[in-house]
Amino acid sequence: MSFEKINILQSPVVATSVENIDTDQIIPARFLKATTREGFGDAMFRDWRFNSDGSPVRDSVFATAPAGAKILVAGRNFGCGSSREHAAWALADYGFRAVVSSFFADIFKNNALNNGLLPVQVSEDFLQTILRLRKENSALELKIDLPEKYIEIVGSGFEEAGRREYFPIGEYKRHCLENGLSDIDYLITTRGIIENFEISNNK
Amino acid sequence: MATGKTLFDKIWDAHIVQQLESGPTQLYIDRHYIHEVTSPQAFEGLRAKGIKVFRPGRTFATCDHNVPTLNQDRPIEDASCRVPIEVLAENCRENGIKYFPLRDPSNGIVHVIGPEQGLTLPGMCIVCGDSHTATHGAFGSVAFGIGTSEVEMVLATQTLLQNKPKQMRITINGRLGKCVTPKDVILYIISKVGTGGGTGYFVEYAGDVFENMSMEGRMTVCNMSIEMGARGGFVAPDKTTFGYIKGRRFAPAGAEFDKAVEQWSMLYSDADAVFDKEYTFDGADIQPMITYGTDPGRGIAIDGIIPECDESGMKGLAYMGFAPGEKMLGKKVDYIFVGSCTNGRIEDFRAFADFVKGKKAAPGITVWLVPGSVEVENKIKEEGIETVLNEAGFVLRQPGCSACLAMNDDKVPAGAYALSTSNRNFEGRQGPGARTMLCSPVVAAAAAVAGVIADPRSVA
Numbered sequence: 001m002s003f004e005k006i007n008i009l010q011s012p013v014v015a016t017s018v019e020n021i022d023t024d025q026i027i028p029a030r031f032l033k034a035t036t037r038e039g040f041g042d043a044m045f046r047d048w049r050f051n052s053d054g055s056p057v058r059d060s061v062f063a064t065a066p067a068g069a070k071i072l073v074a075g076r077n078f079g080c081g082s083s084r085e086h087a088a089w090a091l092a093d094y095g096f097r098a099v100v101s102s103f104f105a106d107i108f109k110n111n112a113l114n115n116g117l118l119p120v121q122v123s124e125d126f127l128q129t130i131l132r133l134r135k136e137n138s139a140l141e142l143k144i145d146l147p148e149k150y151i152e153i154v155g156s157g158f159e160e161a162g163r164r165e166y167f168p169i170g171e172y173k174r175h176c177l178e179n180g181l182s183d184i185d186y187l188i189t190t191r192g193i194i195e196n197f198e199i200s201n202n203k
Numbered sequence: 204m205a206t207g208k209t210l211f212d213k214i215w216d217a218h219i220v221q222q223l224e225s226g227p228t229q230l231y232i233d234r235h236y237i238h239e240v241t242s243p244q245a246f247e248g249l250r251a252k253g254i255k256v257f258r259p260g261r262t263f264a265t266c267d268h269n270v271p272t273l274n275q276d277r278p279i280e281d282a283s284c285r286v287p288i289e290v291l292a293e294n295c296r297e298n299g300i301k302y303f304p305l306r307d308p309s310n311g312i313v314h315v316i317g318p319e320q321g322l323t324l325p326g327m328c329i330v331c332g333d334s335h336t337a338t339h340g341a342f343g344s345v346a347f348g349i350g351t352s353e354v355e356m357v358l359a360t361q362t363l364l365q366n367k368p369k370q371m372r373i374t375i376n377g378r379l380g381k382c383v384t385p386k387d388v389i390l391y392i393i394s395k396v397g398t399g400g401g402t403g404y405f406v407e408y409a410g411d412v413f414e415n416m417s418m419e420g421r422m423t424v425c426n427m428s429i430e431m432g433a434r435g436g437f438v439a440p441d442k443t444t445f446g447y448i449k450g451r452r453f454a455p456a457g458a459e460f461d462k463a464v465e466q467w468s469m470l471y472s473d474a475d476a477v478f479d480k481e482y483t484f485d486g487a488d489i490q491p492m493i494t495y496g497t498d499p500g501r502g503i504a505i506d507g508i509i510p511e512c513d514e515s516g517m518k519g520l521a522y523m524g525f526a527p528g529e530k531m532l533g534k535k536v537d538y539i540f541v542g543s544c545t546n547g548r549i550e551d552f553r554a555f556a557d558f559v560k561g562k563k564a565a566p567g568i569t570v571w572l573v574p575g576s577v578e579v580e581n582k583i584k585e586e587g588i589e590t591v592l593n594e595a596g597f598v599l600r601q602p603g604c605s606a607c608l609a610m611n612d613d614k615v616p617a618g619a620y621a622l623s624t625s626n627r628n629f630e631g632r633q634g635p636g637a638r639t640m641l642c643s644p645v646v647a648a649a650a651a652v653a654g655v656i657a658d659p660r661s662v663a
Binding site: 084173191201 | 217220221223225226227229231233240241243244247248252254257268269283284286287290332333334336348349350351352353355356359360361362363364366368398399402403429430432434498513514515518608609610617627629630631632635636
């Protein structure tokens, strides 16, 4: 699946200090019925954003976020639990291009990368700084530079503005994100190599 | 100095199609399981790209997440459940993939039927669009959950690009106490390692506790590896493994089986193999377990006290309506669910039935007993277990994922307390607002007759 390329991203943020956010929170199972990839944004964090009677939760981190926020910041071990890729689709469909946390669950990380949603892993200290600043002032912005592999605190009036941290991302995945490519675009070109492997390994 | 190889290294190395210089490994997949929730978009993707399924014979399909657990011989009324199943059937037909439809003797939860049908074998690399694929590690295979984009990649090329995980070994020796089951062992491990403690790792379970465990028990343990963040977990194959596989529908037979056993017998970690992380626990320390919070790491001994928690833990306790310092014993139970890919196998129903035999179901609790497969359902009937259950006042349902994630009608209402043998106690997992406590089938049985959370060791 192709997606919008990522290069440099700067935006206000939606932030939650909650840790171990599982993919059942990101998209509850009752919304996994569709057989296409589109439209899951409406159900993203549904039970955080809406009461059981369908009315919005007015003080949810999403309702109170500045317009145009493309970066979600969350506590450690984000995306644990179910492998449902619908979680990545929902976040992307809602408008997020990056998620920042001190720790990502493995399957979620792969799913995000395969959908042009950048998981930015930062130190616990950097994460706590972002969460504190965001709590104090919703004007906080983050800049994510994928080619240079760093994330930076931005915003006038922030003493910490300019503080940056480098984040880990493999060369292969960086190349894919910058060019809007998924693994399948590469894998499909290797069928000959795969056939040779099958023959030499009695598969 | 050269060191020995781990079992994981041996299997991983045997599946490397090529190593990319820029990082990931292209890994060959022997077995691919699919179900109706995480596969439709993968087939849609293939159609959009004009790609055909590369090796249809390596993929097997079942419907499980959306299926009703009553009246399976009738058409499914709820279109939101019926349509994904119809789409799966059509995708399988169109692509020549073997599909086990509802009421087929081989139908059931994907992680229950794979081993039952002899499709899961030692040394294999196995994937499925489902995080509980780790279950298949019980056979000494490298098995892990993947997302739908990866399902599409496997359908298209029978390979995936993966970074090699780090390796952890968890060793438990010693004797397990009375009423301590494999479920208690894994809940205990997760309570020690934490829900993120296994992230980035594959886990080998070693020691005599696992060596003495049945295949059903090993599957229960490996199943929940993901609940500590580990992509997968496995046990080295042995005579118990080979005995389970022999004679199963798709397993090698005759001389081929003997030859396979010879190869499978080489699947162990060398004595001098080095792991990135090791944990050692004493089997005698493990008690019957129960969870009190909203992640599977929040588990304590059934007779324990809810501990003080961090901010995220307190949020979970508020959701559960519990507080630090409270006992779990005596707490209210509205629903009991026995089933799922964690505890929906024949041994689980034997254990539940053994406990309730000659006792009576407590009034006021809704009990859902859901076999993991048609084969389990049939065995329950053949072994007379259904009669025992009925005499005690319980009713058996039909197989599926059911209340584990409540995609069908088996939903726990908001605010109600569910004691569940499944794998996740996340907020809303068993229905919006539902409050889940995880436990073994034996702890579930004790509550089912006592009417509240009870210690199975002291229920008469």
